[in-house]
Amino acid sequence: MRQWLKPDVPGSRLMGWVGPLLVTLFAGVLRFWHLGRPRAVIFDETYYAKDAYALLKFGYEHNTVKDADKLLLQHPSDLHIWADGGSFIAHPPAGKWLIAVGESIFGMTPFGWRFSAALIGTLSVLILARVARRMTRSNLLGTAAGLLLAVDGMHLVTSRTAILDVFVMFWILAGFAFIVIDRDVSRARLARKIAERGDDDGLGPFVMHWWLIPAGLCLGTATATKWTGMYYIAAFGLLTLVWSMGARRAAGVRRPYAGAFAFEAVPAFVSLVILSLITYVAWWSGWIFNAGGWGRGRVAANPVTAFLQAMPRLWDYHQQMWHFHTTLTAHHDYQSWPWNWLILKRPVAFFYTQPSGCGAATCSREVLDIGTPAIWWVSIITMLIVAAWWLVQRDWRAGATLLGFLAGWVPWFYYGLNHRTMFLFYATPMLPFMVLSIVLALGLLVGPATAPPARRVFGSAIAGAYVLVALANFYYFYPVLAGQVMTYDSWHARMWLLSWI
Known part of the structure; x- marks a missing residue:
């Protein structure tokens, strides 16, 4: 039974954290x-900066x-910015509450309203490194992830801007890590129970999935x-149910599918759906009370x-929000379509000025929300490799990576075909799974220890060279990601496609 339990990661546990x-x-x-x-x-x-500040005040x-x-x-603590009445919002409040944490600590300043995004973006790097290590059983590949x-450009920019997308990505990634x-853990627990009690009824033993509870919260x-x-x-x-079936089948349970439905489907539904719904409503407490x-x-x-009174009104509010999202078709200069996201056809200029002080006649300063091409363009190939790997060998790591990517990408096609206004940074939740596909492909290239x-x-050598190329590519684009003042010619040299301007 050891072959279907998780193998140990070579090397020390300390290096798995270093x-x-x-x-x-x-x-x-x-x-x-x-x-x-x-x-x-x-x-x-x-x-979002103002909405977060309003949540603190009201x-x-x-x-x-x-x-x-x-x-x-001019006056970061000035309360005279408020007009009359509550404002209609297009997105729920959780991300704005998190932005408000930074504002409450550091004040209503650019650093204050960007602090939480920077912290969350930083922590997401740690989570991905650890979950990649767990999936690949390699300290080196985990660190590479x-x-x-x-060093992805879009991750950096969204981590340095008070918008919601990096928060969505973080909580999806954290939920995936718990899953x-x-x-x-559940496979190891199932193995122990079968070794102790056997499979008398053909369904296998009941196994509690405690880690799905924090996954549901995330x-x-x-x-x-x-x-x-x-969508996630x-x-x-669905992924957890399929994994439960596979675990029972690998453990020799005579009726693995029936056992998974009988003992694991309902608890998983409660943890991932019911608990998520409760968590969702809880974040609306400020509006409710x-x-x-x-x-x-x-x-x-x-x-x-008050709570019971608020529920019908909250439902009405959500219908208005849904109508807004499904009828938003106004043209925007930086809008893009999901089938163009991976090739980075139309990034978003968050900020652009032409200041002085660069030593040239014309200077440029921009914050361009664009992914690192060496990561995004390569991920197109590696995602195809991962998809083929899953189709041929049904490897769980390839399947999970592919599913995480598609859950963040495919739903947008429906809205794109209906001309809903959307932007490249909507792809932020896909990014960790794109990186995972690269790391899994690098693992295939290097091969097992045998x-x-x-x-x-x-x-x-090839894997190391690729990581160095990604680092160099990021370094080259860093000035237009971090809003550094540069000559216009230097800025223009980084606009590799006309659609980037």
């Missing part, structure tokens, strides 16, 4: 260095005056940040009555 922590430190330096620059309200920070999103952006930069995420842990929070999380609840719920929010009306003094030494040396 590498991931080092690349996380590196990611943190990149994300926090001059985080308050540019000192401006860039792109959609005009919505418990719900509040209308602001016309010149609120200017007032925030964290490093590639750390992968649950797979290892996926509920992802959905409470953006509704994108709903469905995808990962405070009068003044959009469509909220009066609030009863009794909290139970592979011929020549193959492992050659494969390791």
Whole structure:
């Protein structure tokens, strides 16, 4: 039975933390260095920074005056930015509450409203490095996964901007990590129980999946940040059921599918769906228990009555939000379609000015939300490799990576065909799975420990060279990711495609 249990990771457990922590430190330096620059309200920070500040002050999103952006930069604590009434919002409040944490600690400044995004982005590097290590059973490949995420341009920009997408990505990745842990732990528990008790009824023993509880909390929070999380609840719920069936079949259970449905389907549904729903509603507490929010009306003094009173109004609110999302077709200069995302056809300029001080007649300063081409373009190939690997060998790692990628990509095709306005950074939740596909492909290239030494040396050299290319590519684009002042010619040299301008 040992062959279907998780094999141990070669090397010391200490090294399994040293590498991931080092690349996380590196990611943190990149994300926090001059985080308050540019000192401006860039792109959609005009919505989320102010909405987060309103949550601190009122418990719900509040209308602001016309010149609120200017007032925030001139008088960070000025309460005169507020107009009358609650404002209609397009996304749930969880991500904005997290942005508000930074604002509560560091004030209503660019550093304050970007702090939580930088912290969350940094921690996501650690999570991916550890989950990649668990999936590949390699300290080196796990560290490589964290490093590639750390040097992706879109991950860096969304980690340095007060928008919601990096929060969605973080909670989806954290939920996925808990599900992968649950797979290892539950398979080991199933093996022990069968060894002790046998398989008398043909269904196998009951196994509790405790790690799915934090997974449900994370996926509920992802959905409470953006509704994108709903697709991952469905995808990962299906994934856990398939893994349970596979575990019972590998353990020799006579009726593995019936056993998985009988003992594991309902608890998994409760953990991943019901608990996610409870978590989602909990993030709306500020709106539920405070009068003044959009469509909220009066609030009863009794909290139970207030909650019951709020549910129909919250449902109405969600219908309005759904209508907004399904009818948003206004043209935007930086909009793009999901079938163009992987080739980075149309990135988003979050910020652009032409200041002085670069030593040339014309200078440029930009924050361009674009992925590192050496990562995104290569991931197209590696995702195809992973898909073929799963189709041929049904490897669980390839299947999980492919599913995580498709759950963040395919649903947008429906909206794209209906001309819904969308942007490249909507692909942020896909990014960890794109990196995982690269790392899995590198693992195939290097080969297992039993592979011929020549193959492992050659494969390791190619893998190492690729990581160096990705680092160099990121270094080259860094000035237009971090808003550095440069000559116009230097800026233009980095615009590899006309559609990037």
